[in-house]
Amino acid sequence: MTHLIQLHEFDGGIHPPENKLQSTGRGIKKPPMPNELVLPIHQHIGAPADPVVAVGDTVLKGQTIAQPHGYVSAPLHAPTSGTVIAIEDRVVPHASGLTELSIVIKPDRQDSWIEHQSLCAELGLDDCDDIPADALIARIRDCGIAGMGGAGFPTAVKLNTGKYTIDTLILNGAECEPYITADDMLMRERAVGIIRGAQILLQILKAERCLIGVEDNKPEAIAALEAALLELHEEHHIDVVTIPTKYPSGGEKQLIQILTGKEVPSGGIPAQVGIVCQNVGTALAIAEAVDEGKPLISRITTVTGDTIVDKGNWDVLLGTPVSHLLKASGYQAPGKRKIFSNKKPTRIIMGGPMMGFALPTTELPVVKTTNCILAPTNKELPANDIAMACIRCGMCADACPADLLPQQLYWFSKAEELDKAEQHNLFDCIECGACSYVCPSEIPLVQYYRHSKGAIREERATYQKAEQARERFEARIARQEREQAEKDAKRKARAEAAAKAQEAKKSAAPTNSAADKASISTSTVQAATNSADLEKLQKQLTGAQAALVKTKEKLEAAQNDPDQADKVALFEGALAKTQDKIKKIAIDMAAAKKAAKTSTTEAGVSDKGDPNSPERLKKKWDTAHARLETASKRLTEAQEQGLDTVELLTQGLEKQKARVEEAKAAYEAVSSSTKNSSVAEVSTDDLNKENANDELNRKIRAQQDRVAKANERLEMAKAEGLDTVDALTKAHTKQLEKLAGLEAQLTPAGEA
Amino acid sequence: MALLTLSSPHTHGSNRTSRIMLTVALATLPGLFALSWFFGYGTLINVILAIATALASEALVLKARKYPVSFFLKDNTALVTGLLLGLALPPLAPWWITVLATSFAVVFAKQLYGGMGNNPFNPAMVGYALVLISFPVQMTTNWAMSFQVSGTELISITDTLKVIFTGAKELTDAYTGATPLDEYKHLISKETSDQLLQRDTFSGWLNGGWEWVNLAFLAGGLFLMIKRIITWHIPVSMLLALALCSLVFGWDEDLYTPLSLHLLSGATMLGAFFIATDPVSASTTPRGKLIYGAGIGIFLYIIRTWGAYPDAIAFAVLLMNFAAPFIDAYTQPRTYGHDKPRRGLKPGDKS
Amino acid sequence: MSTIIIAVVVLSVLALVFGALLGFASVRFKVEGNPIVDQINDVLPQTQCGQCGYPGCKPYAEAIAGGEKINKCPPGGEGTIQSLADLLGVEPEPLDAEHGAEKAVPTVAYIREDECIGCTKCIQACPVDAILGAAKQMHTVIVDECTGCDLCVEPCPVDCIDMIPVGVDRNNWYWQAPKTGAALIATDRQPSASTLVAEEHV
Ligand code: SF4
């Protein structure tokens, strides 16, 4: 050690029996190849990986079999060569004992590697110190490295420290949990690789110094590391720091406090205080990934406990079933030994006795985070007795490394007073178990906290979901109201238009004029009518015509029937009335049709209310852009803090981008067309003429339409024998005249 | 293979509540011995009677609540409650006072609040306060005189039994008297300190035997501290506060009881190390414990000096029991990673 | 006589002063709280199922603010009733069975997609627009948005909508609270591992 490191102390902590000597007696061994390897796709914190192999595929050792899904995720590699025999739900090593999708590989026992090489060679660099940090991080990500100390956070994400500058890299070799010696043996046997990993990490983080914290109960490991430092000439950058043995000094936050005196802010990450902390095993994995191109496919696991004959450390392929490992270590189920036969169930613990979790079955694979399989006898680690009441002795508070008040948290958790528990900083509990360990009443405190944390998270999720539902519901209601309002407005407009048409008709009727006159007079009406009106009128017309036919029949009948002679006059009157009505309707219809046309053309001209006007589109584009910016900001934040929302945010970002593109495209299309039209306006006579021609052509077409319609109506009237025939004939002629005029106009315009 | 899946941690230290309670009981033995040595067998008989009553009433209530009797009796908390009451009551108090105080303590102050761990008040002191208020005469005059005071030999075991169980009048009068604290307080207005200290009660080094009793309890308390069963906070702050008050107000020995008498007479040490430190009803945060202890010390001085009762451990402790939850809420330690400690219980407020 | 007058005057002055103080305080320190309807609405589960007899949670919240009973929301169940009782300072009542029972497990709608005929009826029924689809097209439920209100089940002419329980996975699983008192203590016998097996994985 070249620097004098001022050690600090964290509050609380305990000294449980270490029980480490049992498993350091022999070196690291490799167990025989199991018959199948089970690789859950979710071995890390974050999103599960997506399998990229299918059942029946043959895979080579080190081949990628699952790709990361989103940012906070990690790929998975085949630990050996063989065949994928299943991709199915298997029980995963998790406290819940749930099943999750796993890729099952049957080894071919060839153990043939896929091609792999060092990053340096891959990039074709001469000086391997020149590899850019990005490339290093990408390699670490591609090799599926996730924190090997227990949590399994994807290492590449952790190394992406964003806006924070890192001054200190800490390698965690404290290994404070009783029984576990995986890191100890790793440091003893592969110290050079660890230091090499530290070098790479320093290169990525551009940190000034690296501290390797090792508890003072591992003198051999410390000596090995010191020797490796000298070998790699790193004694000036990297310090191996001996720290006092106390549980939980290996907790990330506690180790940082011991080595630097700094505290990671609540809810924050070490990078916020300029520190990145990595497990020594992770450092070794990084060195292997960068220097040899080997992905993370195996790890060191301690197998220990009184039921194990060959206690020690194994270099285990990921996916190896625990039962296989136990068998290789000579596990003897306590029930099987005649003399001590007791029917009590025992525990097989993955991880250490303080923070590990008891397995529901041994048919579970070793995963990236499995540092220990502990198979104790009941005598060795008796299960807790029934909890007595809390006597508020405060021993838990004295032991708590996070300076919480575990007894208060317990009272609140027990009474389900979750808000109070949260106020008492429940979420700062690192679940180290020190409080449960010392509690004289043997209260399973940590389980209470875990339950409360879960319940609080669930409550938050429910609340969020309710909020979301409410928003959506309100949006829906608003939409429905809007639609209703629009409908109402339309109806009202229609009614108004009808009333106006009525007036117009009234004013037109006394002149006994022809339909064209009527249509001319109604054309002055600012009509907001539409085709619906027309339809209505059409219906009325049909109705009236039907009535007419009926009346006529009746009239005839009356005329033929002497009994009803007195009614003839009546029917005649009715007939006249109906005919009148039909006339009126025909006039209305003509007016309505005309109005509909004008209103559509008007709508086409006016900018207001046009969702495609350039201004609006521009605005849309702007808002989309602003949204994109906030989204990307959020994403970077999330990335820096390594939140698991990163993936979601990335997706959101993509969407926003697409939206911006859309808005932009729309805006550009419209603005260019507007430009075109403005260009047209200021253009030469030629263009004007062309325009005029166009105009005329359009008019002619419209006129032709009108002629056809008039013709139609005329025919109809003739067929029905109405007295409007005359008027309609006149109108028809007029329309024809107009058409001829227009055509005449067109010819000179076209010639010019 | 049946496998247990319990939450971590899977291992446990050697502390057990029942053992802690037993250790507390053991730590009182020097004090008990000193009391019996100087004041006769009265205390011993009281203690036995109180423990028996405590266990019996606890068992009855548990039975009534349909709880497993043996499991809960094993936690030894009833034993400690009875023991402390037995130690605190006057050595020659009539038997029914002991029985009443103990059963009240166990049934009302402890079990009716939900049993062990749920009682807001120190049960022993609730029982003590009850009999002190109800029967002030017996509680203040039935203090046995130490053999040094009475000048005669110690009251014999048969006489003790007679006094306790039959209340034999002439024996009672012969062997009982007021405690030194009581006597000093009542007579100091009439006599000077020097005159007072000439009296029988205060003969010897300080007074008849009380100093040894207190020193014995102090020794027991230190033992508990070494065993890490109690922390230093409450006893130290309580004794310091008492001493400070005494120095500020009581420097004139012709007006107020002197410091030495405060510290080494009455139930001071018993209170400081065994009663105030009862974890269930005390404050639990480190700073809270200091405030809690100091509060007891101050109340103790106030009641002893200006109150009507000769000793005041019970009232001082009960008063501070009231305040303990409040103190706790305002003295939470600063959690790792937070800038400041949280204060109080404001909803929705996070530090 | 004069003393009485003095007393009356002093008391009146005091009353005035304190009245003014109180009035000032009530204006000065007025808490801008949520209107009660919003607070009630926050407590309701927002399932929008209408089982309470109102066309959604907000209308029910308004009704509660207007004096309606608080025990008509089955999706919220006892928890919501308790929260409402706490909020409004009234006695909690058991859930009114007339409006339905609380679901044992949360559910979401699932459309058997090959049976869906694309009638859009469920879309119209869904209060939170959690169903996607167009006429004659296969419809599907956005699981994250579905509140499990059942409203879409009834209108479906081919009965292709199932309410399936929300599964437990690693993301929403959490530890049970340890078994306390009652369960273990009820038996007056030595605690043994067998009593603890209660937690054993099945
Ligand atoms: S250690 Fe156990 S008994 Fe003591 S205060 Fe904490 S939870 Fe209560």
Ligand code: SF4
């Ligand atoms: S488990 Fe939580 S409360 Fe208990 S000692 Fe550890 S950090 Fe503190």
Ligand code: SF4
């Ligand atoms: S019953 Fe409950 S969830 Fe359903 S609409 Fe009424 S308040 Fe909302």
Ligand code: SF4
């Ligand atoms: S999808 Fe069905 S169950 Fe889900 S919210 Fe919509 S209507 Fe309710």
